[in-house]
Amino acid sequence: MSRSIGLNETLTDYLRSMNPEEHPALKRCREDTQERGDARMQISPEQGAFMAFLAGLSDAKVAVEVGVFTGYSAMAVAMAMKHRHGEQARLYALDRDPGLIALAEGYWADGDVDDVIQPIIGDARRTLSELAAEGLAESVDFMFVDADKTGYGDYYAAALTLLRPGGIVLFDNVLWGGSVADPAKTDADTEALRALAKRVRDDDRVDQVFTAIGDGLLIAMKR
Template identity: 50%
Template sequence: MSSSFTLSAPIIAYLTEVNEAEHPALTACRVETANHPKAMMQISAEQGAFMSFLIRQMDVRLAVEVGVFTGYSALVTALALRQNAGPGGKLFAFDISEEFTDLAKTYWQQAGVESTIDLRIAPAGDSLTTLASEGYAGRIDFMFVDADKPGYHDYYEKGLTLLRTGGVMLFDNMLWSGSVADQSDQSVETVALRELAAHAKADPRVRAVMVAIGDGLMLVTKL
């Protein structure tokens, strides 16, 4: 989601100004995607800055992304991985659209991080299962999910299998433009997000917190 749910445009502009400067390839990707018919699917610059900070603070070496779109969040992650681990970091990026990810590759190449990103075009649930079978269960440091909302519960459970103890999953759009607080909204997407939030809160395997960054981020740490 490109806009921040609780913040005005001047505040967003101020945050962009005072945060660490974007890599030029990030700026180019964000600007081009802003003109895309589905621009609302891209995360905001301040959300990207938060993710980069978190990834570097955690010294993440192995990461997963579910839902790539035009590649902005994957580029944020890959650049942070390069700072942490040089060429040894790896991002497994899952999407079902070659159209969107072909654009993403352009910016990954501009930033010189294409070798850090293992892009797999297939249903994300299948890709997560495959990754576990390849020996990555219990090894992933960080996972970002910004994809189909009815699939979030499946990605949560499969992500927990992949995550190491102390690893973190981020789920985007958890406020869904405020719809989650409107009990009259019983759409499939809104109900799925409410159910995931309740599930994570009650799950003894994790510690979870939701924050109003972007369109709502839920952070889940595996205990």
């Protein structure tokens, strides 16, 4: 049976060299984060390029990110949104850590997307329900979820409220380094990711695809 190939370092370098050139602000954010020893938390440049492409494809003008960290993924998506919609684009960037948001804001200014990214500090569950109550329900074009894995079920429910029909939500780390397919792994994060994958697969309110991009990227489109 044909299947996706694994990527060694040489092939990863080739793949990166064939993608659009990484913006200098994205590169700085990635390299600084690597120096902090936190690179594992951040999406890869090729995943950033893929997500930026998807944001363009879905003509995203309003987006929500759950889990900002040092700001790489939000910046990659916001650049694509601003390219199409200028200052009208809006990406709500949710994280509970004010120190990380402050760090991310420096990179966003560097990448000239600080005017289209609105950071919101606090627990994402609460922020998402506030956004829905404030009139964002049924109006979000693009959503990226990359925070606490045990929250993914709640974030999926929030996505179904916030997304417009045709809007998409992306969940990161759904392969969880392979743990999801290992029956011996029964920790809360792994179980939450398994539950999400089944729930999305069996939900007739969405079309979905489970991809092996990065650590696994699950994409669902609201019907």
